[in-house]
Amino acid sequence: MIATGGTIASKETDEGLVPALSSEELLSCVPEIAAACRVDTVQPFNLDSTNIYAGHWLEIARIIEERYEAYDGFVVTHGTDTMAYTAAALSYLVQDSRKPIVLTGSQRSAYSRDTDARRNLADAFLFCADDGAYGVRVVFNGSVMLGTRAKKTRTRSFNAFSSIDFPDVAVMREGVPFYYLEGHKPTAPPRFYHALNGNVFVLKIIPGMRADVFDYLDARCDGLVIESFGTGGLPDYADGALPGRLAHFLSLGKTAALTTQVEREGSALDKYAVGRRLRACGNILEARCMTLEATVTKLMWILSFAKGEEAEKLFYTPVEHDIF
Numbered sequence: 001m002i003a004t005g006g007t008i009a010s011k012e013t014d015e016g017l018v019p020a021l022s023s024e025e026l027l028s029c030v031p032e033i034a035a036a037c038r039v040d041t042v043q044p045f046n047l048d049s050t051n052i053y054a055g056h057w058l059e060i061a062r063i064i065e066e067r068y069e070a071y072d073g074f075v076v077t078h079g080t081d082t083m084a085y086t087a088a089a090l091s092y093l094v095q096d097s098r099k100p101i102v103l104t105g106s107q108r109s110a111y112s113r114d115t116d117a118r119r120n121l122a123d124a125f126l127f128c129a130d131d132g133a134y135g136v137r138v139v140f141n142g143s144v145m146l147g148t149r150a151k152k153t154r155t156r157s158f159n160a161f162s163s164i165d166f167p168d169v170a171v172m173r174e175g176v177p178f179y180y181l182e183g184h185k186p187t188a189p190p191r192f193y194h195a196l197n198g199n200v201f202v203l204k205i206i207p208g209m210r211a212d213v214f215d216y217l218d219a220r221c222d223g224l225v226i227e228s229f230g231t232g233g234l235p236d237y238a239d240g241a242l243p244g245r246l247a248h249f250l251s252l253g254k255t256a257a258l259t260t261q262v263e264r265e266g267s268a269l270d271k272y273a274v275g276r277r278l279r280a281c282g283n284i285l286e287a288r289c290m291t292l293e294a295t296v297t298k299l300m301w302i303l304s305f306a307k308g309e310e311a312e313k314l315f316y317t318p319v320e321h322d323i324f
């Protein structure tokens, strides 16, 4: 078990909830899992996941790599706020894992009387200990989701996560997984990656967006995710400034991917003229039905070692059903 903080490990303080429980204290909430697995724990940090980013994802992946042969599976306890980013990032950093890497957390502290922590933690371990489990998964409120498809869609309810545009892998019933998707457990050794390019920026388009935002983007970022409206497009208003600046951005050898602000069903850039004309700006990638979390972390992974056509090829190569 790799404990990283989050509400699940939090205590109430005068300043609000703060992660404070040790990994052993967390584990002591679920004595029943002893019948299914033997658990060792590490706690590389104890953070509200608001403060977790690429360096922490690499550290979690390194901990897994160092211990990969010694354990049958890994449970990562994590705050819910950025769990979907960490799950997607781990899906790219540890590919083709025949062993399960299961993220979980909770909406209420393990300390609170009406907590969802005990159920989620027990489910995560019981799923992890199951013979059919492999790859990076999120276990929450009885659902098992692909790490590339999970998204936090509720801020307070126990069913905080949804699998976007893809079915759940399994449902946990009284600690037993019932699989909707069995897939093929990899047999070859997993591939570990050790770098991410943090210079990826998300530009959420709002009506009236000014093109001079590209003054900043041209100077600072290698990869840009444009979250536009509906099936996708960029406003050109009277002057065509935004598409013009996008064309300039791409001419600098940088990478841009278009996605949509709409949670489900993805982009379709060629449907409307406001989208199709972006093809003339250069080689813009299209995220289609990838989640924002997967799009961002996939670009961070790809841009740590590839550019241009190679980056494009990798972007469209599915990893754990992230794109189709």
Ligand code: ASP
Residues within 6 Å of the ligand: 005, 006, 007, 008, 047, 048, 049, 050, 078, 079, 080, 081, 082, 105, 106, 107, 108
């Ligand atoms: N702010 C918390 C975190 O992400 C929320 C949670 O865990 O539910 O660490």
